[in-house]
Amino acid sequence: MPFSYIMVCNCRKVSMSLKLVPFIILSMLTVSVVSAQKVRGPLVTVQRIEEEPQLDLNQLSRRDHIHDTNYLVVNKIIVTGNKKTKTSIILRELGLNPGDTLYAGDLNAYLEEKRQQLLNTSLFLTVHIYSVNTSVHRVDLHVEVFERLYFLVIPMLSLADRNFNVWWVQEHRRLDRLNYGIQLYENNLTGKNDRLQLSLQHGYTRQYTLQYQLPYFDKNLTQGMGLIVSYSHNREVNYESESDKQVYFKSDYFLKQQFTFGVNYTYKRAIRLRNKISLTYNVYKVQDTILKRNPDFFPDNNTTQKYLELSYNFDYVGADIWTYPLNGFNINANLVRKGFGILGKVNETTISADAAKYWTIFPATYGAVEFIGEMHFPENQPYFLSQEMGYYNNYLRGMEYFVLESDRFGILRNTLKQKILALRIHSRLLPKQFSTIPLQIYLKMYGDLGYSYKKNPGSSFLDNELLYTYGAGADVVSFYDAVLRVEYSINRLGEKGLFLHFKSTF
Structure with a gap:
């Protein structure tokens, strides 16, 4: 198998807009050097x-x-x-x-x-x-x-596929599978740490999203609220999986439309602990062509599914640095109910948890253990609700190619890393928000275990099997919470690849 280069952002779409940041900084630095004739030092x-x-x-x-x-x-x-x-x-x-x-x-x-x-x-x-x-x-x-610089307008270029390698190898670098547009961030709108985000996206997926989150609205600064409004439509739909790979159908007209409106309430009495309750109204519509190709895509033959989603999130951050923890522990748990028998036949309850422990073994040597688990009730949910292993952060390092529609799954990640470099780069001619660039590099070894249970696995050859991967790599940590992970992994199937993962605040 050829080397693979994958960019993963813990979401189904992988934003490439932040790739522009290093080039912008490099360009500014170049201009500074050229114009430095009158600057001493x-x-x-x-x-x-x-x-x-x-x-x-x-x-x-x-x-x-x-x-x-x-x-x-x-x-x-x-x-x-x-x-x-x-x-x-x-x-x-x-x-x-x-x-x-x-x-x-x-x-x-x-x-x-x-x-x-x-x-x-x-x-x-x-x-x-x-x-x-x-x-x-x-x-x-x-x-x-x-x-920080709170107001940012960033040109957006993203992939429609789950990761870079699927687009580069399996989709043959097709330009019609790119998304483009503009994203507006105001990450401290009124000075209360409230965040406003507007996204205008065209290309493969036409999507328009508005989000606002206010962490505190009461006198005691313990209660917050937020909302989200989003609409999207596509001409291509992932309508089923075969042999643990996604299968798509494309048309000249729009096959899928989605609308979401949601509100949330947060309660944060302690600094490290936040409780969040969200209520979302969802409308998911497809053409009957999709239901003919996969009768299990929806719970019935109705081409429009409307349902309410009620969720509770428990989030405890006990680690030292949330963007790249080295000591402490984090716990994130969710209870989600989709469908209440009011608007349609959607009926799913999901329980999930993500717990991680970080500690110092020796000076500059660190260990980490993370467990991710999820359960769905009842079993055998319709395909449009199936996004388990292989989506978001739910993957084994080295198994990024595969997706598993699990009834329940568990993942255990183990990492040993050594800090080899820690620098601060200062430039007197860059804007203040970019003039100091911290840079840390860690070398690491890791091994992951996973298991996915599916009552009716169908064509899947990875469900109901013990999965494992291992490898080595390096993490690069910089400013604006940017973390680049370079990993060479080997999985249970003997497949080898070089994978890149990137995440940041934006």
Whole structure:
């Protein structure tokens, strides 16, 4: 099998718009060098980041200080650098208020934990927290932030296929399977960490999406809300799977239309824990040609399916850095009900969970274990609801080619990695939001296990079989939460390939 090059963004479509960011930065840097005749001093400097001891912040928060008299009471908190973000939002995400008690022996580690919490909001490029005016049992804190560029208009070029390799090899690089358009992001609309996204997409899939999320609307800053409106239509439909590969049908007219309107309510009393309830109204319409090719595509012969979807999401983030965790643990669980016997015959209940543990083995050496599991009731759901193994983040590394319509599945990922490089690249002539580029590189080895159960597997040769993969690679971590994963994997079938995975905030 030839080498494969796959770009995966934990979603069915893989956005390529962020590929433009490195080229934009490189172009700006080139212009800076050309025009540097009148500038003294180095234009670009590289600073090596020294490895610091890693602390288990979860253990830190549970320490017993009953007999510790070396305490400090926070007198006041000074916040600077926030030109748009409201100070009340920063203090809320900080989880620290005047009058709180800190223990002097843990002060530096505690402030580092709070710094990471602010960075995890994706509102700031850098955060510094200093203790100032320390006196007997009293301390002032200075929080200094540097905000990101919140408003972005990005040209969009994406693939209709699940990953780059399917488009490049199986679809022979067909240009008619590309999506193009424009995406507008305002990631701090009113200074309350509220996010607005507008997407106008044409090409293979014509899709128009508007999303808005407000994390806090109440006085106590614990309750939030959001909404989404989306419409799309296609001339080509994935109407079934055969031998664990997707099968498509194409026409000159639109075969599929989808409309979604949803609202959600969030409750976040603790900093690390969020509860979310969502209610969505869905309309899914196909031409009768699809039902003739696959009578099990819908639950009945009706070409239009309307249903309500009610979901609950439990999200606990106990890791240090949410974009690339090194220590701590995360738990994400979902309970989803589709169909209530009101609008149609859709009837599905889904329970899913994603739990991961991260820890430091030696300085600059890290381990990670992640479990992903999902169950569907009742079994044998219609095909249009079947997106289990092979979709989103539900894959074994090295099995990205395959899709399995499972009644239930489990995946166990194990990773060992070593940090080999940590730098900050500074340029004096780039815009401030891009002038400091952090860069970290990790080498890794990994092995994955998985099992997919299907009561009626049909032509699938991977369902009801133990699956395993292994390999080695490198992770490149940079700014704006960008992570590039380069992985050479071998799967149970003996297939080998080089896979690229990319994700970012946008």
